[in-house]
Amino acid sequence: MIVETAAGKIRGSADGAVTAFRGIPFATAERFGAPRAPEPWPGIRDCIEIGPAAPQLASRLERVMGRFTIGQAEDCLSLNVWAPAGAGHPVLVFLHGGGFTSGSGGLAWYDGAELAEHGDIVVVTINYRLGVLGYLCLPGVSEGNLGLLDQLAALEWVRDNIAAFGGDPAQVTVAGQSGGALSILAMPTATAGLFRRAILQSTPAGMPPAPLEDAATAARMLLSELGLASEEQRRLFDVPVAELLSAQYAVAARVGGAAPPYQLVADGVLVSDDLVRSVSARGIEVLLGTTKDEAAAMVDDAADTVTHQLFRAPTLRLAETLAAQGNAAWLYRFDWHPATSPFGACHCLELPFLLGNAAAWAHAPMLMGERPQALVEDMRERWIGFIRHGDPGWSRATEHHINT
Template sequence: MSPTVRATMPQGTVTGLREAACCRFSAIPYAQAPVAELRFKPPLPATWKGELDATRPGPVAPQLPSRLRGAMGDFAAPQSEDCLHLTVWTPAPDRARRPVLVWLHGGAWQSGGGAVDWYDGARLAVRGDIVVVAPNYRLAGLGWLAPEGGTANLGILDQELALDWVARHIEAFGGDPDRVTVMGQSAGGMSIANLLMRGQPKFQRAVLQSASLGRGMRSAAQAAEIARIFLRAAGAHNVEEARRLPVAALLEAQKAPDVLAWLAAENAHRALFGPVADGEVLPADEQAALKRASGRVDSVAGYTADEMNAFPTPSAPGLGDEVFGAPARRWAADAAAQGRRAWSFRFDHAPNERFGACHCIELPFVFGTVEAFKDAPMLQGLRPEEAVRLVTEMQQAWIGFIRDGDPGWPEWPQQKVFA
């Protein structure tokens, strides 16, 4: 059994585990459980007091299997609506005020989790002498349903509340609340852009990996239309009735024929649920807001050479660059034009011909979790020496940016290629 370690917060004491050179505090609530009357409502801060056992991983948000499991493999984790918690990895819960990295996972806003083994933050924390934080946020209909009269973009508000928690409490875990970098991949990268659209951010730097900046957000009217169809498929006439439905009904409704028909007719290459340009949580004028957002923090933005190879359905030639590549380059250009330091990268390493350098393939190297991805089809053929090289190169670059604001290659318009 690993020895326990404790962190003292204003509301009480948190007990985690020390594993070699890193301490892990699992499933710390940052919000109240969004269940019953709190389902489909903005998150409220957690209210626990006294002693908190953070030695065991918690559940991920309710979800269907990922459509990318053919490339990434799959993960096993319990699911629960009571999922608004975060995991902290730190060299020590002292007062060293280390730089902080907050990880926002991808999964098209439909799947994933902050602290699954793929995204274990221990190696980054130890190598960089930093604190890594990974929150869950609500997914699919529970986090992104936008019915008329309801609040849209609940998942963004979850992420924002997690960042509030970091600002208030990370010092107890050895972190510096004034040196926070947010890193996100795919939906997590777009979520960073969404957070920056909301005004003055609660972080100082950002890393956007394969952010889906080119897919666009739905309008409030479009979101309300699919919300009506979805609720009807789930067996509810309105949100009040939907609060009483079992979670399984809300998950199964994602596969209902009427829902899938609406999504196919939209033909926008978007997930069923995601950010909405509602004019309240997020601006109605997405493109103008996106350009302003790029100028609010220094950033690293990049993509992979063969993004669409991870997806199960064939795509039109050039779609990967349209959705991920060109928007990442535009983000860097817009940031630089507004006086921000910005860096661009492309990940080209392709272990096998089938998947190439596909969507998500850089993640094992950023986190140093190649072993956790050992069954991922996208990594079949990866040579051990190449894995070690890429982990070293990417972690040194990301840590350089997190610690010192510079990943170690020239700023935009230069582009770093990881081959």
């Protein structure tokens, strides 16, 4: 199947009953620069392989998700589309999590073929810049929040191009998990018109964006780890990626805590200092919730306390704020987990029931070899109901518990 985008024609490949287009460039960017439209290409570009992930080190969630190997490159701004036949389909754009330091929309965990076929919807996953390359805030080098700008550029690409894949640009739902969900919450009111509905899965809204002074401290620490004086900060444009990642890891180890040193920055222009308080009524419908034991994936002690403070309490406050502003908000909690799992219903556990397939999740430690198909079908039906009709099938007056 050949599709014409704003930058040129692309060729996809069959993936079950849908057509997959992988590694489509939606933007390009110089190091520490804002994203811009990709250069047009002549002829037909084959988009049958995923694009490289943003440069990163190992994920902090390996112990529950498992390991992954994927190519990496600074030129990483690509997306993937799974499209059923026909036109006018609702669209789901999914933003991966990973604490702003790891992950990729091209991972098999986030494959959209089964969901696209089952729901007769177009599914899109994206890459965005991570770590210091995406979230360093250092005037004269990087203005910060570049990863968020990448996500906004991807949503603009969807608005302008998705009709060619059979998607309806007026029926876009943006979904995100963890850092992806926090990114959606941070998106400014200027995103009005880019999506109609939002799904916020396991939003760590108890982790506020970094104040400018904290971001400045993290920038100075990075320079120190690299042996650079403040007047040498422009050399960051030439430091090898491996050295940047090593310095990023060293800074994170020194800082400690749940919040990564390079994340959303409360710059007062693009991102506010309190994402829950400042969320504005945009007339959108929102599906939001957490897993029952979020922090069991991250800490061994005080997991219940961390779950409540980082995820549960701010999600409940967000639901109340949205409802008070007149937005339709549906609340859920994902409770299922393998009976003998030491992680309980931990962070990321709902993902295998939405995206990917059985093979992609076969070795995830948090599942312990279990992935009840009935629960896969039930959760997908509810998410699809929300994507298609703005209603997951339970009352907004109650929190829906997802279990077998």
